[in-house]
Amino acid sequence: AFPKPSSRPRRSIVFLAVTGEEYGLLGAEHWVQHPTWPLEKVAANINFDGIGTEVYGPVKRIVGFGAEHSDLGIIFEDVSVATGNMVTPDPLPEENAFVRSDHYAFVKRGVPALMLMGGPEGDLSIWVSRMKNWLKTDYHSPSDTVKPDWNWTGxxxxARVGMIIGLRVANANAMPAWRESSPFNRPRNQTKTQTGSALFE
Structure with a gap:
């Protein structure tokens, strides 16, 4: 739980819980096709679907999937460092995580997004090995359940880092923008059909 802020943020913050990710981001796709908030006014998507490896121990390093594509990357790095965490590159780039989670439904429609994942300090290879093992044994499987040895401080x-990032976005003068060089750069609420790009097929 977090203390109630002394004043309301300049932008509304919507908490969205969707399902059907394993079958093609069904819940997220449904929302962006039938949004309860105009997509043109959606500043960003901060996704916590990457949470999983944080339970291995206290978090001291954070991955921001998609940080390199928009202004969200600057906020992500500032907040991570300010909270005593190390910014870490994608440890498994071959998995293409940025295009496989719920936020990608928003990305395809021009909304900048960031997916957070945390890990412990120390030997990076141990963390990567545990992630690879989880992908083989528990990922999208009934065995992916709460374990008694999980560490909940991670x-x-x-969650604290994500909350601060969200508040920074909510109170900023302008909405986050895509970097000009990003392959995902497009106006909000425009699809591949409208832009003529085959990137998201």
Whole structure:
């Protein structure tokens, strides 16, 4: 839980819980096709679907999937460092995580997004090895359940970082913008059909 802020943020913050990710981001796709908030006014999507490896121990390093594509990357780095965490590149780039989670439904319609994942300090290879093992044994499987040896301080750290990023976005003068060089750069609420791009097929 977090203390109630002394004043309301300049932008509304919508908490969205969707399902059907394993079958093609069904819940997220449904929302962006039938939004309860105009997509042109959606500043950003901050996705916590990457939470999982945080339970291995206290979080001291954070990955921001998609940080390199928009202004969200600057906020992500500032907040991570300010909270005592190390910014870490994608440890498994071959998995293409940025285009496989719920936020991608928003990305395809021009909304900048960031997916957070945290890990412990120390030997990076141990963390990567545990992630690879989880992908083989528990990913999208009934065995992906709460384990008695999980450390809950890690998810708490990531939630705090995400909250601060969200408040920074909500109170900023302008909405986050895509970097000109990003392949995902497009106006909000425009699809591949409208822009003529085959990138998201």
């Amino acid at each position: 998810p708490q750290t990531l």
